[in-house]
Amino acid sequence: MMTSFLFRAMDARAGIFLAIMAAAIVLVPAGNLLVPEGSPFHVPTYAVTLMGKYLTYALLALAVDLVWGFCGILSLGHAAFFALGGYAMGMYLMRQIGTRGVYGDPILPDFMVFLNWPELPWYWYGFDMFWFAALMVVLVPGVLAFVFGWFAFRSRVTGVYLSIITQALTYALLLAFFRNDMGFGGNNGLTDFKDILGFDIQADSTRAGLFAASGIALVFCYVICRAVTRSKLGKVLVAVRDAESRTRFLGYRVEHYKLFVWTLSAMMAGVAGALYVPQVGIINPGEFAPANSIEVVIWVAVGGRGTLVGAVLGAVLVNFAKTWFTAALPDIWLFALGGLFVVVTLFLPKGIVGTFSQGWTALRQRKASADYEAGSDEPPSSPPHAPSATARDAEPQPAE
């Protein structure tokens, strides 16, 4: 049953994506660790880390696409879940420093010694164990999302209102984590990590391993998203997105569906954050900034909302552009990013993948109907897709 569940999640596009990911997961670490440094095929460590960072961003974009693309919930606060996952991982990494900190305190992290905390606050207990931290990485964002979503969806806060209060949520968390007495390092956040699961966090092999872990997490979450959206539940989600009231009147408990997919998405964002922190080596309250959350949305919009693969593609493309621009033309970057927002919403509402697959479908249909008219026995595989008049929906293309 499990296999059929997973098989249903596959199609040609998913197959291509998974093949590329598998290749990346194998080849990039191999190119870094096995190929000698002088070779043209050698992948430098900084590039491995950079790509690993892109993959965690891609995972975050995937989580946003799941709620926005398939359920119509535009979250402007997903960076909050990302950052919470990151903080959970950061706390584990802080506890691993042990006596190697500047003050050499075996229990207290440096910033607590500096601020004269007498002992570890209760919410830091357990973070010296990896399994506990890993559990918290999904549990903390999950519980927050569940509580927030339970209130929001039950009282039918929808559309723009929901977007604005998700932004208020991440803004409130931003302010809270800036405070020193929260016990999360205040302004500076958590940094100066030494090792993870006993491996030196700076070593090439650990970096490669983290890259592979990010890739595997992305693949794993992609398969879950795929399975969810291809299931009957996924159909209801799309129905909620396109006509919420109608779905409710048909007898579905809309808020339950929304809550499920919202919480799932938040947990994925948490995992992304947890993989992000050891690769960049720091987590601070800046990650909660509302602007970050909005930027994630544009990754998804560029790639194509409601396509999953598009979210991954968009995240990687936009972040690659950001890396390049901020190094080469730092003044231009905000113009480019702002222009991207405008251009994509005006001219490319379906994103790269959506537009591409629409063109592809149209082409195949034309070919099929040409064959049919020429006397072929095969009827067209699907009715011609009429471009919808209401521009509201950037519908995911039915995968063949």
Added chain:
Amino acid sequence: MGGTKKFKRLIPRDAAERLLGMRRLTFIRNAGGPMSFSRSLLLFLFLAMGLTAPALAQSDPEALRPLINELAKGKYDDTQKQIGALVATGDPAVAPALEALGDGDLYFRKSDGMVFIASKAGKGYALTDPLTLESAGEAGRRDVKKIKVNNKLRRVLRSALGSLTLMAPDPAVRKQAAEAVFKSRDPDSIEALDAALAAETDDSVRTVMEQARAAAVLNSDLGDEDKLAAVEVLASMGTRQAMSLLLSVQSSLEGPVRDATAAAVTKIEKSIAAWDAAQNIWYGLSLGSVLLLAAIGLAITFGVMGVINMAHGEMVMIGAYVTFVVQEMIRTSMPGLFDYSLFIALPLAFLVSGAIGVAIERGVIRWLYGRPLETLLATWGISLILQQAVRSLFGPTNREVGNPDWMSGAFEVGQMTITYNRMWIIVFAMLVFAGLMLVLKKTPFGLYTRAVTQNRRMAASMGIRTPWVDALTFGLGSGIAGIAGVALSQIDNVSPNLGQGYIIDSFMVVVFGGVGNLWGTLVGAMTLGVVNKFLEPYAGAVLGKILVLVFIILFIQKRPRGLFALKGRAVEA
């Protein structure tokens, strides 16, 4: 007559204030003779302002000179006696000499025993007549000798000066003297205060004197009855100063006075709490009007038109930069206009921001009507572009925008301090709100806007050019944001990030107040402002803000459409 001549410059700085009073006194002294027009005018003004000095001893300064010269003779005890004699004359003219004595600036000339105020000038000393304050030539270093004082004498001098200045003709000086007694609580000055009170005509000075007397009485060994009356006076003051005074003397008192003191302290505590609350409300209203200014433009674009304009904060920022540019131009070309710079900037900011708003609406937003989430993203992109454009033009650092004279300073109401810039911003926010209401309710344009808001198709059928109305409404909302920027430039840093700080707060205000309702925005802004300021003392600024955000998040769960929700079909649009 010596007293009528103009005083020279060479006087100690702290004596200058007293001098002012003395000069007025000279006019009174001359009142018997034929008065010139200007002099009589001055006297008239003097009387009209209620500054009539108590009738004081009007002796000729030359009569005082022997007494002053006596200061140079004998030991410390003799000097003390002599000081007493000088004070007994009650003539404020002796004050500069006593002051100089306390400061160690009083010298006597060895040749004739005359006393002078001296200051070092070159190799010798510049002498000043202690009574007329005229220059009295110079003297070599050997020719004069300092009149020595010890600490005991200094104390005597202080209280002597206190009682002398209590009789000074200038009410400000009298008030200052009374306040000094309040601080020192010197029981010896009670007599001087009683004398001064008998002669006092100015009510405000009289109050301060009574309070000073009460403070001194509590410190003295007078009977319970006097002390009870003193506690009463202090209790009616109601300030922190009075409370700390009462608390400090409480332990040394006993019996009914002690009880009365305790009762007075609780009474003062209550009054202070009331004033604190008033101050908090004032701060809250001030913050609320800032929020109102930032949010009111958004209330139009978001509330009336249903357009999410994430670039709204940037319109505010542009308004602030317009103010900066206007002030720069005024500084370089016509500095005299600086006080009017804000009035020049207001219409310009409205036009610039409004024009940018119309351009945004025509260029981007009109293609996205009916797709609020896409509008949100596109306008966010525009906000990034505008921010970067301003950063490229003006640089990333804060720009200096000055306050005109009428915006700086503060005044006091009871125990509240009210700064002019906060007051003007509240007034300004109210004016903008009223103006906007007027435009929307009383003009044809407002009528069209409301019609399009309520039913776009019907309005179009009636011949209203809806695209045109959309563009102008968006321009109006942006223009209002621009003039909000002019006001905010007075209290905030003008930097490219100015707008970002306000965008979330503005959305909170609009959503909390209820979309599509300007009154809701007003109530929402003021409520959030006041709540924020009341939370701050208990929770701290940051935590207070977080609590407000959480409160709004919960509030939206309860009332998803805000405090004053639109009813009817408009809701579903």
